[in-house]
Amino acid sequence: MLGLYVHIPFCSAICNYCNFNRGLFDAALKVRYVDALIKDIERTGGAGEAGAGADTIFFGGGTPSLLEPDEIARIITACRARFAVTADAEITLEANPETVTEPRLAAYRLAGVNRVSYGVQSFRESELRRLSRLHTADRARTAIAEARAAGFDNLSLDLMMWLPEQQLAEWLESVDAAIAVGPEHISLYLLEVYPNAPLKDDMARANWSQAPDDDAAAMYLTAMDRLEAAGYEQYEISNVARAGWRFAPQSEILDRRRLAWIRVWRSLDSGWCPVEERGGHRRVRSPPRGKRNAGHG
Numbered sequence: 001m002l003g004l005y006v007h008i009p010f011c012s013a014i015c016n017y018c019n020f021n022r023g024l025f026d027a028a029l030k031v032r033y034v035d036a037l038i039k040d041i042e043r044t045g046g047a048g049e050a051g052a053g054a055d056t057i058f059f060g061g062g063t064p065s066l067l068e069p070d071e072i073a074r075i076i077t078a079c080r081a082r083f084a085v086t087a088d089a090e091i092t093l094e095a096n097p098e099t100v101t102e103p104r105l106a107a108y109r110l111a112g113v114n115r116v117s118y119g120v121q122s123f124r125e126s127e128l129r130r131l132s133r134l135h136t137a138d139r140a141r142t143a144i145a146e147a148r149a150a151g152f153d154n155l156s157l158d159l160m161m162w163l164p165e166q167q168l169a170e171w172l173e174s175v176d177a178a179i180a181v182g183p184e185h186i187s188l189y190l191l192e193v194y195p196n197a198p199l200k201d202d203m204a205r206a207n208w209s210q211a212p213d214d215d216a217a218a219m220y221l222t223a224m225d226r227l228e229a230a231g232y233e234q235y236e237i238s239n240v241a242r243a244g245w246r247f248a249p250q251s252e253i254l255d256r257r258r259l260a261w262i263r264v265w266r267s268l269d270s271g272w273c274p275v276e277e278r279g280g281h282r283r284v285r286s287p288p289r290g291k292r293n294a295g296h297g
Contacts, residue, residue, distance in 0.1 A: 001086075002054040004079055006037070008064040012099065016132040016198040017191060022062045034071045041078045054083040057091045059113075065095035069107035076112040090154075092117055097135040097143035105150035116147050117156040117185075123177035124170060127163050130208075131199070137177070144181045154245065156185035161223070162216045163191050164199070164208035175223045179230045184245040187238050188223055190216060 010025040010033075011018075057079055059072065067075075072093065079085055092115040093108055105116065122128050123137040135143075147155055157178050161171050178186050191210070193200050203209065210216070224234055232240035 002052055002083060003056040003058065004054050004083065004085075005058050005060060006041075006064075006075060006079075007060055007062065008067060009033075009062040010066050011061070011063045012066065012096075013132065013134055016202055017193065019192075019194040019197060020062065025063075025066055030067065030071075034067065034074065038074060038078045041075070041082055044082065052083055053086065054079070055086045055089050057085065057089060059091075059093045061094055063096050063099060064093050065099040065104075065108075069104065069111045072108060072113060073111035090115055092156075094119065095143070096133075097140040100143050100146060102146040102149050105147050105152065109151050114152070115154040115156065116152050117158065118143060118147075120157045120178070121160045122163065123174040127166065127170070127174075130164055130202075131160070141181060144183070153184075155183040156187065157181075157183045158187045158189065160189050160191050161219045162210050164203050164206075164210060166211065166219075168211075168215060168219055168222065171219045172222065172226065175226055179227065179232075185239065185241045186227065186232065188220065188240075189238055190220070 007021065009020075009022045010030055011022050012025055014022065014024065057076060059067075059075075064072070076091060091113050093113045094117045096119050100116075108116075118140065120135075120140045121131060121133060123140065125137055128136065144155060144157075159174055159178055163171075175188075193203070193210070211219075224240070227240045228234065232242060233246060234240045235246045
């Protein structure tokens, strides 16, 4: 079975630490991107791959929740037309807390999404501001409640540790807050400060630093102990889940199925380039003549 990854590169703002393939939201470009994306899905794969089974679709970004529910529905329909997507396929939408409402989330469910993955990163206001996030901790909690009210029984949260000036006790505040809201999955990531990230300059100007490596290890290990005590099972280096929910995050899908994701990064004026990964092999399809690959993937 295949796992399908669909990249949506638009963001309302660019976080100061982010090094992903993304750009600022442009409504007109978004319409063109969705149309091109669907065309690319329709021609993805070779003669023997049309109709191949798929049991997961993951919308990553960027901020996929900037797409309208009907646009997500069109992309899911294209995936189902091109591949034999199982009736019970897990279909995940990454979302930022400030981009959703209960009606919008309900519309995503009607479109076929059955799992939401929130980029919360921290439940501490000072850390969210330091990461240039647009949401607050209260908005994150509200977004989780809205997803439950909209009918989602499968939620995931991303948290980041080893933030500038972050200490172990402060990190554990976010871990405890995540446990308190009760998602099915939690992913924990160490912050990597890229040389070209604006956060690196912010840290230099403010004289911020990251804790020593031993403290970062303590953050990770203590969080895993606390999550285990709360009923979460670690099944991959960065991921924990409640019993019965372990096969969802991207890395687990890739490890579990040992097959390739299809990364549909369509070449447009911005230069995003389509990539396919199958059986551990990556192939970059050449962009149209006159276009350049501006992506980092």
